[in-house]
Amino acid sequence: MNGKTLLALIGGLAAGAAIGAYLSSEKGSKVRANLDEVLNDLGRELNGLALGGKEKFTEVANDFQAGGEVLKKQFQSTGNS
Numbered sequence: 001m002n003g004k005t006l007l008a009l010i011g012g013l014a015a016g017a018a019i020g021a022y023l024s025s026e027k028g029s030k031v032r033a034n035l036d037e038v039l040n041d042l043g044r045e046l047n048g049l050a051l052g053g054k055e056k057f058t059e060v061a062n063d064f065q066a067g068g069e070v071l072k073k074q075f076q077s078t079g080n081s
Contacts, residue, residue, distance in 0.1 A: 006049070013042060 017038060021031045 006046075010042070013038070
């Protein structure tokens with residue numbers, strides 16, 4: 001999920017929650033409890049996405065570093081050190 005999609009998702013969720021709370025016939029305390037639960041779930045989801053992105057970045061960085069070491073060895077083996 002790219003940044004724009006994530007931002008649109010968060011904006012849509014916030015707008016939907018605000019409209020739902022405004023139009024709700026439930027007591028305010030119940031609405032706040034439901035909203036708190038939804039926002040906590042969203043926070044956990046975003047945290048998971050961030051951690052997954054960090055892991056992927058680390059994986060790519062390690063692959064890049066390993067490729068650099070291979071190129072360095074190849075360059076040195078040709079006598080160009």
